[in-house]
Amino acid sequence: MVTQNWKYKTKNFRYRKLITFIGLVLIFVGLPFIVHSPYYIHLLIIAGMNAILAMTFIMILRTGLISLGIAAFWGIGAYASAAFVMKGEVSFWLALPAATVITGLISWAVGYLLVRNPGFGFLILTAVIGMLISLVFGNISWLGGFTGIEYISPPNPIDISFLAPILFISKIPYYFLMLGLFLLVLISFWALYHSSTGRAWMAIGLNPHLAESIGVNVFRYRLIAFVIASAVAGLEGSFYAHYIGSINPNAFNIFKTINIHIYAILGGTGSVFLGPIIGTLIMTFVPESLRIAKEIEPILTGALLILLIIFLPGGILSLFNLRHRHSEGTAGITRAIKKSFLLIGKKQKETHAPS
Amino acid sequence: MFTLLGQLILDGIVTGLVYVILAVGLVLILSVSRIFFIAYGQFYMLGAYIVWGSLTLLKVPYFVGLLMAIAATTLLGLLCYQFIFRYIQYRGSFLANIVAAIGLMMIMGQAGLLIFGTIARSVPPVFPGILSIANISIPVEKLILVILTIFIALTAFFIYEKMKLGRAMRAVSLHPEAATLQGVRTNRIYLATMGFGCALAGFGGGVMAPVYVIYPEMGTNIILSVLLVIMLGGQGSMLGAVLGGLVLGITLVFGQYFLGGLAQIFLFVVIGIILFFRPGGLLGHAELEI
Numbered sequence A: 001m002v003t004q005n006w007k008y009k010t011k012n013f014r015y016r017k018l019i020t021f022i023g024l025v026l027i028f029v030g031l032p033f034i035v036h037s038p039y040y041i042h043l044l045i046i047a048g049m050n051a052i053l054a055m056t057f058i059m060i061l062r063t064g065l066i067s068l069g070i071a072a073f074w075g076i077g078a079y080a081s082a083a084f085v086m087k088g089e090v091s092f093w094l095a096l097p098a099a100t101v102i103t104g105l106i107s108w109a110v111g112y113l114l115v116r117n118p119g120f121g122f123l124i125l126t127a128v129i130g131m132l133i134s135l136v137f138g139n140i141s142w143l144g145g146f147t148g149i150e151y152i153s154p155p156n157p158i159d160i161s162f163l164a165p166i167l168f169i170s171k172i173p174y175y176f177l178m179l180g181l182f183l184l185v186l187i188s189f190w191a192l193y194h195s196s197t198g199r200a201w202m203a204i205g206l207n208p209h210l211a212e213s214i215g216v217n218v219f220r221y222r223l224i225a226f227v228i229a230s231a232v233a234g235l236e237g238s239f240y241a242h243y244i245g246s247i248n249p250n251a252f253n254i255f256k257t258i259n260i261h262i263y264a265i266l267g268g269t270g271s272v273f274l275g276p277i278i279g280t281l282i283m284t285f286v287p288e289s290l291r292i293a294k295e296i297e298p299i300l301t302g303a304l305l306i307l308l309i310i311f312l313p314g315g316i317l318s319l320f321n322l323r324h325r326h327s328e329g330t331a332g333i334t335r336a337i338k339k340s341f342l343l344i345g346k347k348q349k350e351t352h353a354p355s
Numbered sequence B: 001m002f003t004l005l006g007q008l009i010l011d012g013i014v015t016g017l018v019y020v021i022l023a024v025g026l027v028l029i030l031s032v033s034r035i036f037f038i039a040y041g042q043f044y045m046l047g048a049y050i051v052w053g054s055l056t057l058l059k060v061p062y063f064v065g066l067l068m069a070i071a072a073t074t075l076l077g078l079l080c081y082q083f084i085f086r087y088i089q090y091r092g093s094f095l096a097n098i099v100a101a102i103g104l105m106m107i108m109g110q111a112g113l114l115i116f117g118t119i120a121r122s123v124p125p126v127f128p129g130i131l132s133i134a135n136i137s138i139p140v141e142k143l144i145l146v147i148l149t150i151f152i153a154l155t156a157f158f159i160y161e162k163m164k165l166g167r168a169m170r171a172v173s174l175h176p177e178a179a180t181l182q183g184v185r186t187n188r189i190y191l192a193t194m195g196f197g198c199a200l201a202g203f204g205g206g207v208m209a210p211v212y213v214i215y216p217e218m219g220t221n222i223i224l225s226v227l228l229v230i231m232l233g234g235q236g237s238m239l240g241a242v243l244g245g246l247v248l249g250i251t252l253v254f255g256q257y258f259l260g261g262l263a264q265i266f267l268f269v270v271i272g273i274i275l276f277f278r279p280g281g282l283l284g285h286a287e288l289e290i
Helices: A002-034 A038-062 A070-086 A092-114 A120-139 A171-193 A196-206 A208-213 A218-244 A254-267 A274-290 A297-311 A325-352 B002-033 B040-056 B062-089 B094-116 B140-161 B164-174 B176-181 B186-208 B218-233 B238-277
Strands: B130-133 B136-139
Touching: A002 A171, A038 A070, A038 A171, A038 A196, A038 A218, A038 A254, A038 A274, A070 A092, A070 A120, A070 A218, A070 A254, A092 A120, A092 A218, A092 B238, A120 A254, A120 B218, A120 B238, A171 A196, A171 A218, A196 A208, A196 A218, A208 A218, A254 A274, A254 A297, A254 B094, A297 B062, A297 B094, B002 B040, B002 B062, B002 B136, B002 B140, B002 B164, B002 B186, B002 B218, B002 B238, B040 B062, B040 B094, B040 B186, B040 B218, B062 B094, B062 B186, B094 B218, B130 B140, B136 B140, B140 B164, B140 B186, B140 B238, B164 B176, B164 B186, B176 B186, B218 B238
Parallel strands: none
Antiparallel strands: B130 B136
16 A cells, blocks of 8 residues: 555656656747847857756766866867868768767777776876867867867758758757757766666766676776766767857866866756756856956856855755755665675575575 | 986986975875865965065075975965865765865966966076086086985985874875774874975975976966876875886986977877876876775
8 A cells, every 4th residue: 555655656756757857848948939138048058068068077977986077078079070070071960970979989998098097096187188188189280279270160051841941140040959969968868877877877886896796897887987978078069169160279178177067066966967957057147147357257166166065065956855866766776785685695595505 | 328318317307306296295195185186286386486486576595485485385285274175074075175176276276377477487596507427417406406306205205104193194094094093183184294295385386496487377287297197106106106207207308309399299108008007007006095
C-alpha cells in the first residue's frame, strides 16, 4: 500500500517536471516576440552559450576532476570552425559538426595524457593548457596571429521551398539557433546522465576507489566525460565564432574558464542543469544592469568568488531546499553498492555451504 | 665546444633557479596545505615590485629591500590564510580551495595592474660587472642570484627535513587526521606553511628584480612555468621541484640557442614525452589525492 503510494507520487512528480520543462521551452520560444530589444536578445544568446559551458564543467566535475581548460577547447572549436569556413570555404552547417568532432578528437588525444593522473596533476595540466592556448593561437600566423580571424561569414541562409529563406542578419535567427543547440545539448546530457555512463560517472564522483573495486573502468569513464564535455564546448565555440564574427586568442584565456566556474558555482554545482542556467542568467544580467567599470570588474568578480565559496558553497540552489536529482541518485548508488557487497558475501557463503 | 656547452648549462641553471625557488614554495603549499594556490605568481610580482619601490623610491640598500619584500609577502600570505582559507580548509572540498585561490589571483592581479600601471619597470643595477672564468662569463647580479637562491633553497630543505616544524609539516602532508591525533596543531601548520611558501615567492620576486624587467603580468606569466615544473618534477616532491626547475631552465636555454623561436614548443614536446612515460613526473610517487 505504502509502496504504491510512493510510486504514484514519483510518477506524478516526473510528469510535473516534464510539463515545467515544456513550459519553459515555450516561454523561451516566445520570448523574442515579446522582447524586441536586440541587446537583451544578445544577452540571452550569450547566457545560453555560457550555461552550456558551465554544464560541461559540471560534467567533468561529476567524475571527480576539476578542469581549468574549458575555454581552451571552446577556443579550439571556434578556431576550427572559422578556419573551415574562411580558409576551406565550407558551409557553416558542415563546419559546426566538423569543429565538434575535431575538438573531440583533440581532447581525446590530450585527455589520454591528462586523465591518467587525477587530482592535482589533472588540475595543473588543464591550467597549463588553459593558459597556453592563447599563446599557441597567437603564434600561428595562418590563423591570424594575435589579431585573430576577422569578418567570419555568418551561417549560410536556410532555404525552405515554401517559406522565405532564413537569413542570419538580425539576432533572432541566431537566438533560435542557440535555442536549438541548447535543447540538443540539454536532452543529450539528460540522456547521458540517465544511462549507464551517467551512473558510472556518479559512482566515480562519489568514490573512485570504490567504483574501481566494483568494476567501473575509472580511466575510461573519466576520459569519456572529458571528451564529451570538450566536444560540446567546441560546438559552442563554433557557434560563438560565427555569431560574434571575429575571434582573437585572448578571448579564450583562463579568465573565461574562471567565469565559467563562477556561473556553475553561483547556481550550485549540486544540480546538473538548473544550477548553471540560474547562475549564468544572474551573472549575465545583474552586472550588465549595474554597469560596473571595466577596471574594477575583475576585483569585484574575485571578491564575489571568495565570498560565495565561504558563505554559500552550495550555490543559490542550496537556498531553496530542492530535491536534487544528484542527491537522489547518489543515495541510490550507495544503496546499490552496499547491495552488491551484500550479494557477494551471500554468494560466497552459499558456495562455501555445500562443501 | 666546451665553453659553449658550459655557458649554455650555466645560463640554464640561472634561468631554472628562479623556477626552482617558486616551485619549492608552491609544492610546500600544495602538499601540506592542500591548497591549489594559483595566486602564487602574484606574490612573486609583489615581491619584485616591493624591491623596485624600496630601491627607487625609498633609496634603501638592496638587501633591506629584499627583506622588506619577504616580510610583506609573508604577512600577506598569513592574512590570506587567516581570513579566507581557514574557513574553507576544514570542509575538505577541493573545488572550494581552488575557487578561493582563483578569486585571490583575480583581485591581486587587477589590483597590481591598477596600482603599478602597465609600464614595464627595471631596478637600477645593484651589482655591476661581469665575472668570467675559463671563457664562461656571468654577470655578478646573476651570480648573486645563484648564491642567494641556493642558500635559501638549502635553508628551506633544512627546515623541511631537519627541524621540528618541518617534521610537523611532513606529518600533516602525509595524513592530517593522524597528525592531529599525535598532537600536531594542524591549523597552525597550515598557517606556517602558507607564510613560508609566500616568503619564498617574495624572495623569488625580490631576487629576480635586478636581473629582469618588472611588469604587472609577470605573476600570471610565471605561474604557468612553475606549474609545469611541479608537474615535471612530480607533484608533492620538493626534490622533484628542484630537478624539474633545472630541467626546464636548461631545456629552455638549449632550445633557444639551437631552435630559436621554437624553444617553447620544444619545451612542451620534452615535457609531454616525460609525462607520457612517467605520468607522476620525474620523481613523483603516487598521485596526490585531493
